[in-house]
Amino acid sequence: MKAKDLMIPVQDYLKPDDKLKDAVNLLRTARRGEERIGVKGLPVLDESGKLVGMLSMRDILKAVHPAYMDLMNVGGFTWEGMLEEMAKKIADKKVFTLMTRDVMTVKEDAPLMDAVDYMIRKNIKRLPVVDKTGKVVGMIYERDIFFAIVKTMLKENTGGVK
Amino acid sequence: MTQEVAATSQVVMGMPFWIATAIFLLAYGLIVSEKIHKTIVAIFGAALMIVLKIVTQEDAFNSLELGIDWNVIFLLVSMMIIINIMKPTGVFEYIAIKSAKVAKGKPFMIMAIFSVVTAVVSAFLDNVTTVLLIAPVTLLICQALELDVVPFLITESLASNIGGTATLIGDPPNIMIASKAQLDFMAFVYHLTPVIILVLIAYVISIKFIFGKKMHVREELRQRVMAMNENEAIKDPVLLKKSLVVLAVTITGFVFHGMLHFEPATIALFGAGLLLLVSGTKEPHHILAEAEWATLFFFMGLFMIIGGVVKVGLIKWMSIKVLEVTQGNLLGTSMIVMWFSAFASAFIDNIPYVATMNPLIIDMAKQLWPNFSGIQLLHHPDLMPMWWSLALGACLGGNGTAIGASANVIVVGMAEKMGRPISFKKFMLYGMPLMIESVIICTAYVWLRYYVLKI
Numbered sequence: 001m002k003a004k005d006l007m008i009p010v011q012d013y014l015k016p017d018d019k020l021k022d023a024v025n026l027l028r029t030a031r032r033g034e035e036r037i038g039v040k041g042l043p044v045l046d047e048s049g050k051l052v053g054m055l056s057m058r059d060i061l062k063a064v065h066p067a068y069m070d071l072m073n074v075g076g077f078t079w080e081g082m083l084e085e086m087a088k089k090i091a092d093k094k095v096f097t098l099m100t101r102d103v104m105t106v107k108e109d110a111p112l113m114d115a116v117d118y119m120i121r122k123n124i125k126r127l128p129v130v131d132k133t134g135k136v137v138g139m140i141y142e143r144d145i146f147f148a149i150v151k152t153m154l155k156e157n158t159g160g161v162k
Numbered sequence: 163m164t165q166e167v168a169a170t171s172q173v174v175m176g177m178p179f180w181i182a183t184a185i186f187l188l189a190y191g192l193i194v195s196e197k198i199h200k201t202i203v204a205i206f207g208a209a210l211m212i213v214l215k216i217v218t219q220e221d222a223f224n225s226l227e228l229g230i231d232w233n234v235i236f237l238l239v240s241m242m243i244i245i246n247i248m249k250p251t252g253v254f255e256y257i258a259i260k261s262a263k264v265a266k267g268k269p270f271m272i273m274a275i276f277s278v279v280t281a282v283v284s285a286f287l288d289n290v291t292t293v294l295l296i297a298p299v300t301l302l303i304c305q306a307l308e309l310d311v312v313p314f315l316i317t318e319s320l321a322s323n324i325g326g327t328a329t330l331i332g333d334p335p336n337i338m339i340a341s342k343a344q345l346d347f348m349a350f351v352y353h354l355t356p357v358i359i360l361v362l363i364a365y366v367i368s369i370k371f372i373f374g375k376k377m378h379v380r381e382e383l384r385q386r387v388m389a390m391n392e393n394e395a396i397k398d399p400v401l402l403k404k405s406l407v408v409l410a411v412t413i414t415g416f417v418f419h420g421m422l423h424f425e426p427a428t429i430a431l432f433g434a435g436l437l438l439l440v441s442g443t444k445e446p447h448h449i450l451a452e453a454e455w456a457t458l459f460f461f462m463g464l465f466m467i468i469g470g471v472v473k474v475g476l477i478k479w480m481s482i483k484v485l486e487v488t489q490g491n492l493l494g495t496s497m498i499v500m501w502f503s504a505f506a507s508a509f510i511d512n513i514p515y516v517a518t519m520n521p522l523i524i525d526m527a528k529q530l531w532p533n534f535s536g537i538q539l540l541h542h543p544d545l546m547p548m549w550w551s552l553a554l555g556a557c558l559g560g561n562g563t564a565i566g567a568s569a570n571v572i573v574v575g576m577a578e579k580m581g582r583p584i585s586f587k588k589f590m591l592y593g594m595p596l597m598i599e600s601v602i603i604c605t606a607y608v609w610l611r612y613y614v615l616k617i
Binding site: 066067068069071072073074076077079082 | 249250252254294297298301306386394395397579580
């Protein structure tokens with residue numbers, strides 16, 4: 001199986017200048033296959049459709065987590081209402097300030113094992129799939145690879161593409 | 163007299179002289195330009211000094227006069243080991259949160275207490291480490307109180323450099339001076355600590371005028387700080403007790419090292435070894451790996467480069483020139499050393515600066531008192547104020563700009579990461595006047611103590 005056989009075509013994406021509050025709304029309501037149930041990460045594309053980053057739920061959590069907490073040897077010094085305070089503070093920030101810039105991609109013709117390899121090496125759960133020109137055409141999710149594996153194990157795979 | 167001495171000890175400016183001078187100038191130029199990492203410059207420069215036969219490897223590795231000052235290296239690395247073992251205990255966070263509560267969450271009181279705590283801790287630990295430990299808690303407290311963190315960060319880094327000046331182990335320039343001039347821990351306590359206490363008092367009063375009036379905090383926000391339980395910061399009480407005992411033993415060792423005829427590095431090495439042993443560290447790899455190896459190799463490289471220019475006589479030539487300018491006026495020389503060091507350290511790294519000044523002052527002493535040698539020369543009563551002026555100028559001068567001291571660089575970097583960048587100009591606006599104030603106090607002190615009262 002190739003990457004393009006398993007990918008979900010990109011329907012929703014973010015732009016670098018989107019505000020965070022709009023971005024999280026899209027994350028919440030993004031189309032996943034047929035349903036609008038939200039996704040855990042979206043690609044960020046510039047005007048020409050070029051991939052410039054990814055924004056995930058984890059990035060949003062990182063954004064409300066003050067950087068000084070990473071620098072302290074101890075945690076636990078927080079207060080009621082702190083999360084809400086931080087969330088309000090970052091609502092108008094632009095996507096490009098918080099997105100992950102160093103994004104791994106997989107080519108649409110690449111064997112599926114490539115995607116698995118990247119996911120394990122970089123500890124990521126979703127991978128943008130690009131065509132020959134570098135344009136993002138879809139996303140591969142950890143979950144879908146898992147289902148492909150399950151299918152093979154249970155010998156439900158009829159041999160062809162799904 | 164100076165002229166006469168200079169004439170009898172002319173420097174031979176042959177090929178080695180110019181090669182060594184070129185390596186030295188090029189290396190220092192590159193270090194200042196920051197085009198290449200300073201440690202890489204120092205290592206390569208040092209290697210060139212040996213490869214081009216300016217110094218032998220024996221000189222570079224084993225000579226006290228021309229090579230690596232292992233006293234400095236082992237003192238630094240041992241203190242780094244002690245701190246790296248202590249860090250995870252949470253003791254520094256404990257002290258900081260306790261301080262904020264003692265200040266009852268009042269902004270200026272927090273600023274003042276944090277500054278004094280930073281200064282005291284910096285007197286015994288490396289300034290950068292101190293700032294790295296206290297700054298995150300400062301950010302936490304400022305966020306809880308909804309205060310601008312920038313004034314707090316600036317005042318802490320300045321206080322850290324002031325406090326570091328107070329003792330032999332507080333700041334690298336003092337460690338280097340102590341080793342070259344063979345001065346002991348108590349000499350620093352006796353000569354520098356008093357003036358640093360004065361400087362610190364003046365500093366706290368000054369920041370009260372600069373920042374004191376602008377800061378107000380609502381009662382409910384103060385409650386956030388008062389509600390924090392500093393005891394939660396202590397993650398490993400057993401290791402903490404062991405660490406504090408070893409730290410106390412080590413500091414006691416420093417106090418008596420002169421009497422016991424041990425070098426400071428021996429005391430520090432003993433402390434580090436003892437703490438490694440009693441802490442129950444199974445695998446020392448990560449504790450050793452966390453030592454600031456880039457800084458340590460920077461020192462080693464610099465010592466070898468300086469060894470080269472000492473050997474070919476460049477430093478001696480420079481000392482003759484300095485004496486020509488000051489015409490043997492020792493008070494004048496002291497004052498020039500202090501103020502020149504202060505402004506030089508504000509803009510360039512004070513480590514290479516002091517590494518150069520140490521042999522220069524020794525050469526100067528050789529010109530002035532050709533009949534003296536060894537400890538009698540190094541501790542000549544008329545030379546002593548020069549060492550103190552160098553230490554005060556080089557350490558306090560770092561406060562002048564954002565790049566003057568490593569602690570400042572760290573704080574500026576951290577502020578930027580938090581989305582509150584401090585511009586070079588903004589730092590200087592506070593740092594430079596406060597630095598000049600501190601050096602004026604030191605000028606009065608050195609003049610009064612060593613040239614008027616002569617005590």
